Amino acid sequence: MIGPGVRARGIRVSSIGASAPRYRRRFATLRIGCHGRATLIETVGLTKRYGEVAAVDDLSLRVDEGELLVLLGGSGSGKTTTLKMVNRLIEPSAGRIAIDGQDTATIEAHDLRRRIGYVFQRIGLFPHMTIAENVAVTVTLLGWDPARVRRRVDELLELVELDPAIMRDRTPSELSGGQQQRVGVARALAASPRVMLLDEPFGALDPLTRDRLQQSFLRIRRQLHLTAIFVTHDMVEALLIGDRIAVLHEGRLVQIGTPRELLRSPADDYVRQLMDTPTRQARLVEALLEERPA
Numbered sequence: 001m002i003g004p005g006v007r008a009r010g011i012r013v014s015s016i017g018a019s020a021p022r023y024r025r026r027f028a029t030l031r032i033g034c035h036g037r038a039t040l041i042e043t044v045g046l047t048k049r050y051g052e053v054a055a056v057d058d059l060s061l062r063v064d065e066g067e068l069l070v071l072l073g074g075s076g077s078g079k080t081t082t083l084k085m086v087n088r089l090i091e092p093s094a095g096r097i098a099i100d101g102q103d104t105a106t107i108e109a110h111d112l113r114r115r116i117g118y119v120f121q122r123i124g125l126f127p128h129m130t131i132a133e134n135v136a137v138t139v140t141l142l143g144w145d146p147a148r149v150r151r152r153v154d155e156l157l158e159l160v161e162l163d164p165a166i167m168r169d170r171t172p173s174e175l176s177g178g179q180q181q182r183v184g185v186a187r188a189l190a191a192s193p194r195v196m197l198l199d200e201p202f203g204a205l206d207p208l209t210r211d212r213l214q215q216s217f218l219r220i221r222r223q224l225h226l227t228a229i230f231v232t233h234d235m236v237e238a239l240l241i242g243d244r245i246a247v248l249h250e251g252r253l254v255q256i257g258t259p260r261e262l263l264r265s266p267a268d269d270y271v272r273q274l275m276d277t278p279t280r281q282a283r284l285v286e287a288l289l290e291e292r293p294a
Contacts (some may be wrong), residue, residue, distance in 0.1 A: 037064040040227045041086065041195065045095035048081050055081045057251040059095070065194075068221060068228045070242035072235065072274065077248040079231040080121075083197050086229065087116045099195060114138055117188030117196040117226075121203060124184065125172040131157070131183055132168040138190045156186035159220060178209035185217065189224070196221070196228040203234070214241055236278045239263070247271050 041063040048056040056078040063069045071079040084090040086097055088109040097104045104112055125134045135153045144152070154164040160182040172180055181201060188196060201217075202210045218241060221228060232238050238245050239259040246256040247270070255267035263279065266272040 037066060039063070040065040040067075040100055041229065042098045043082075043086075043095065044098075046082065046085060046092055046097060047094040048078075048085060048090060049093045054251045056085070056092075059248075059251075059253055061246055061253065061256060063227055063229060065227055066225050067243045068230060068241060070238040070245045071229060071231045071248060072233070072238045072242075072245050073248035074233055076250070078251040079233075079248055080199055082248070083199055083229060083231050086195075086197060087113050087118060089113075114142065114191055115193055115195070117191075117193040119181075119184050119188045119196070119198040119201040121200045125180055125187075127172050129171070130168065131162075131170050131172070131175070132164075134172070134183055135187045135190055137187060142191060152190060153186075156189055157183075159189070159223075160186045161216060162186075176209075177205055178213060181205065181213055182216070185220070189220070194227060196226050198228060198230045200231050200233070202237070203232070210237075217241075235274050236281075239278060247274065 039062040042061075044060050046056055046059040047054060055076075059078070059082060061069075071082060073079050081090060085092050086099075086104070088104060099112075099115075126137070129137075132150070132153045135156055136149045139149050139152055153168065157164040157167055162179065162182055167175070167179070167183075172183070175183065184201070198217075202213050205213065214237065220226070230241065242259060244256060244258055245262055247254045247262070247267075249270050255262060255271050257265075262271060263275050266275050
């Protein structure tokens, strides 16, 4: 297993010890993660190629039950491609993914996606549906009866701090960007998933709304004990919300560890540059606060 703060470039990013025949078969048992918790998500040798270009290259990592792992990196680093391979929106060229010990290749793609909450970068609400209908998409497909669907929709709107009586019958165009993103989170939680995937969900929002939604999501995650993979290119966001951060660069895992470990012991110049940005900004703000009026 990759422990906190392990440097990854130049070595195979795994100590799982899996030879090719071993990781081609079904993951039969749960593994124990670095904090003594069961590993809920595991990738082994995960690779996605487009021709000669490796968008994701030999990625092996684990996410423990109840953990929030941030995938951090610039454009083209493989963050979103990795996220989409977890729920099979993109099929890998090589390697394997397991959720709760089961190889995702053995699960029908539509069944897998109904087990995983997914929050999109651009929200992705259906404009012709009401807010209630948007939240209820997955549970309606699962065949829930109308009364149960209505109760679930109201529960979820309250969970994301939206008043069901006011919001239920509105359309997405009648909501602010922050409200729409809250609806997106509610929709992702509709079928009570254990796993959440979030693709830069707050990136397009203003700073105040973004901060409120980050805090709201962290509260919901703790309340529901969710396991999550969160994609961002924002270093401050990664440091503030992640239990651990996996830094990707040009499709490869460069370093994985806690925010403190990455700040104190960056693996290479790329990670150091990423971590320098928020620390430099923090020093500038601190200096402004310490200035005395003339």
